[in-house]
Amino acid sequence: MPYSSNLAVQIFLDRLGSRTKLGSEEMDVIRSLPGQKITAGGDRDLVRPGDSVDHACLIVDGVVGRFGQMRDGRRQITAFYVAGHMANLQSVVFPSTGASLQALSPVTIIRMPHKALKAAAAKYPALADAFWRECAVDACVLAQWIVNLGRKSAVARMAHLLAELGLRMEEAGLGTSHRYRLELTQVHLGDALGLTSVHVNRVFRQLREAKVVTVSKRVIEICDWNALISIGEFDRDYLHIDTKCWDLPSHRREENHASSGISMQM
Amino acid sequence: MPYSSNLAVQIFLDRLGSRTKLGSEEMDVIRSLPGQKITAGGDRDLVRPGDSVDHACLIVDGVVGRFGQMRDGRRQITAFYVAGHMANLQSVVFPSTGASLQALSPVTIIRMPHKALKAAAAKYPALADAFWRECAVDACVLAQWIVNLGRKSAVARMAHLLAELGLRMEEAGLGTSHRYRLELTQVHLGDALGLTSVHVNRVFRQLREAKVVTVSKRVIEICDWNALISIGEFDRDYLHIDTKCWDLPSHRREENHASSGISMQM
DNA sequence: CGGAATGTTGATCGCGATCAACCGAGGTGG
DNA sequence: CCACCTCGGTTGATCGCGATCAACATTCCG
Incomplete structure (x- = not known):
């Protein structure tokens, strides 16, 4: 497999390994997973709603979005x-x-057959754990998104998103959390933030005037990180970057519960 | 374990078994999981933000909410x-x-040690699958919630929620999808829908005047299910009730992708 | 160079927030 | 038993954020 693919697999492996203790054998299994490399242009469906798929998509390059869709076509x-x-x-x-999945920018992905992933999980319990855990992190991010959409103003949502993307881009080796190239249009951002593209534009203006963020030619530059995370009420814990899931001391809280009106029986 | 607990475990088992093929041995493992029964009053924290827990919570009775919280206390x-x-x-x-988890009404739950669940998953791969799958369904629901919050009006969100809760209550044997008792205040509903309790009230009024739903003393009665799912753009597929995950024909879509501008290489 | 996609700005509108008052049911204590 | 209090629900008046509509600028790309 060509270099760029190896790199993507390595990042994926790092993500798994940062949370789950993996042996060198297990790492080799991940590294030697079979896959079919695919490129697609922007705004191209990768998985359509209702599709049943037999492979998972590892992103090598570009941005992919997961969508929900409304009757009237809004997304x-x-x-x-x-x-x-x-x-x-x-x-x-x-x-x-x-x-459903869609390429938001021109993308390169590797389609990995479920069969191979399942076999890997079946043979190595640590990998089964790691995969499950990966999905759990995804769910944490979704839950945070719900909080943002339900309770935060437009600027706060944007600030939160820019901070999150900063950390993710850095993790992916595509810049630093303070400065990265984001291959998305304002329409895309609006679709994520639950806003219109017009308002996305106005929010950017606000952030620029507050000297928090500057954007030019798709490059996001965060001038005042502290202001950004304050505006967005951003707390990076929910991303679980480098949250180790082994050798954790188990924090028992029975005493607390007992003292707070919860009664137990066997 | 007393009857009510057995019932809850059985419902849980049904949920697992409806999606994952389980042998009788595996079912017995689930049925004999150890657990500590607990009761708690309404608005009582079960898991506080930042807590590290060593057990999972199986709901026996009542309603539990998963929360995100803002600096100013809004939830x-x-x-x-x-x-x-x-x-x-x-x-x-x-x-x-x-x-974080909170009891929204007086609840009874069973705290099942991670240790036991992990052991069960490790010994029976089908159970590991089933658990992972359960989390995946959870994530689907979260994703749908995001769509609702980001793109739907207050009435639509409410309609969607009432439809979803109807199906869930029916699944739990607590009524029918058209008529069920919901032990939540309008404040709770607002916290879920991203609305104020005042507006929740107005939305109920709208739905009542449209002869779609009536509410009295916490009992929800849906008079016009078709209208409800139309207003809420509700499609029950995302709940994956009874979505079998075995013996599925694998739908290959390479032809489609090839004809839609996606290029492949090995 | 020309056309389409994307970004920018202004004017106006409407949904849902906010503030405020009141009602009704339960629960508690005198 | 009733006075009082609290919590949840109901309704009205007003406000403001972000949608919508519209026009134009700019960048990208064939």
Whole structure:
């Protein structure tokens, strides 16, 4: 497999390994997973709503969005995926997941057969754990998105998104959290933030005038990170970057519960 | 374990078994999982933000909410759990998940140690599959919630929620999808819908005047189900009730992709 | 060079927030 | 038993954020 693909696999492996203790044998299994490399132009469907798939998509380059769609054609992006992310790992256990995927910029992806991923998970329990855990992190991000959409103003949502994307781009080796190139239009951002593209534009203006963020030619530059995370009420914990899931001390809280009006019986 | 607990475990088992092929041995393992029964009053924290837990919560009775919280104290409910749901199954692989859980009505739950669930998953791959799949369904619901919050009007959101809760209550054996008792206040509903309780009230009025739904003393009665799902753009597929995940024909779509501008290479 | 996609700005509108008052049911204590 | 209080629900008046409509600028690309 060519260099860029190896890199994407390595980032994916790093993500898995940062949370789950993997042996060198297990890492080799991931590295030698079979896959078919595919390129697609922007705004091209990768998985259509209702499709049943037999492969998961590892992003090598570009941005992929997970969509929900309304009758009238309006869309809501529910997740962004960049290099090193497995966009629909959950499809391994759920081929008919309603989610649809679309390339938001020209993308390169590797389609990895469920069969191979399942076999890997079956043979190595640590990998099964890692995959499950990866899906759990995805769910955490979705839950945070719900909080943003339900309770935050337009600027706060934007600030939160820019901070999140910064950390993810950095993780993917595509810049730093303070400065990265984002191959998305304002329409795309609006679809993610639940806003119109017009308002996205006005929010950018606000952030620019507050000297928090500057944007030019798709390059996001965050001038005042502290202001950004304050505006967006951003707390990076939910991304679980480098949250180790082994050798954790188990925090028992029975005493607390007992003292807070919860009664127990066997 | 007393009858009500057995019932909840059975509903949980049905949920697992409806999607994953389980042998009788595996079912017995689930049925004999250890657990500590707990009751708690309404508006009582079960898992506080930042807590690290060593058990998952199976709901026996009442309604539990998963929360996100803002600095100023405003909250967003990201998920509802009723009888037969494992509220934080993902905590088995992710003890420090940022999610917090709260009893929204007086509840009874069973706390099942991660240790036992992990052991079951390790010994029976079908159970590992089933657990992972359960989390994937949860994520589907979260994604749908994002679409609702991002793109739908207040009435549409409410209609969608009432339809979803109807199906879930029916699944839990707590009424029918058209008529069920919902132990939530309008404040709770507002926290879930991203609305104020005042507006929740007005939305109920709208739905009542349109002769779609009537509410009295916490009992929801849906007079016109078709109108409800039309208003809410509700499509039950995303709940994956009875979506079998075995013996599925694999739908290959290479031809489609090739004809839609996606190029492949090995 | 010409046309389409994307970004920018202004004017106006409407949904849902906010503030405020009041009602009714339960629960509690005198 | 009733006075009082609290919590949840109901309704009205007003406000403001972000949608919508419209026009134009700019960039990208064939």
